[in-house]
Amino acid sequence: EDQVTQSPEALRLQEGESSSLNCSYTVSGLRGLFWYRQDPGKGPEFLFTLYSAGEEKEKERLKATLTKKESFLHITAPKPEDSATYLCAVPPSNDYKLSFGAGTTVTVRA
């Protein structure tokens, strides 16, 4: 069965302390891996789509990378405004939906 697993569940960082979030997936025939950011009480905000191993995408302090089994979201020199829950998701084989991981809640202290 297709699965998405994110780790760690929670991450507490000091401002400026870089770190990485992990998303591992098991799906045959990957048709994209999606990263979203979700603030409390709001809908997920799209960040990146990665389609093939070796692909990297960046946005401000965030950089997403993809291998054949997992994706990493690197947060470089985070600021308090980067505090959020980060979700990754994949479309299962031949299915019109996204399967989401449980998310990593990042808290950045000033």
Add this chain to the structure above:
Amino acid sequence: KAGVTQTPRYLIKTRGQQVTLSCSPISGHRSVSWYQQTPGQGLQFLFEYFSETQRNKGNFPGRFSGRQFSNSRSEMNVSTLELGDSALYLCASSLGGGDSGNTIYFGEGSWLTVV
């Protein structure tokens, strides 16, 4: 460009009642999907519509239903509400063509509380 719009944003219902939630997708998007989000279960897929046809349905009881109109707007309905239906209901839209990994954009959600 306007994003995905959901109404209402907040609502409180009593057990046994029914509720209808509305969603307007991004202009030009023909696929609309619905998700339920709870602290314990995370984001769970409800159903997906494309050109007024339901293409996929998640593992939810028949009390949960939806439809899509010719202008791509969508509604979902939950009948005979139970306390466990309290959740954030998220609508998302995408271009939806073929089976490629089209990017899905979410609305702000409708917060449903069942008392």
